[in-house]
Amino acid sequence: MGSRFYSRRVAHDAPVVTLANAILLSALKKGAEAIWVGRDAAALQVRFRLGGVVHIELAPPLALHGPLVRRYAIMASLPTYPKGAAAEGEIVLEVGERRARFAIRVEGHGPGLVADLRVLSGAA
Secondary structure, three states: OHHHHHHHHHOOOHHHHHHHHHHHHHHHHHOOOEEEEEEEOOEEEEEEEEOOEEEEEEOOOHHHHHHHHHHHHHHOOOOOOOOEEEEEEEEEEEEOOEEEEEEEEEEEOHHHOEEEEEEEEOOO
């Protein structure tokens, strides 16, 4: 229970918030169609789909897996669901005077926790 509380608290900490925003802004800048955040084997990976091809964009520390996915869930105001249940929503990111919209689906639990984001409209 203690680690669960810790992960929720970390999802609000400045470094996780900064990383989450930087990933979204990078996706917009590069023209990504989708973003995937999850574990692959023993590493955390952030992948972008660019022109239909998936690229590994970033490999943050594995300790940020839960907090980063939870941060996106918080940004989309997703409710807390039982373990493994999927939740869908939308993130609206203010970029200067423009807005970017992302559809998000969070599912899984523990090592299987995944966030799939699709760029709906960019702020390019």
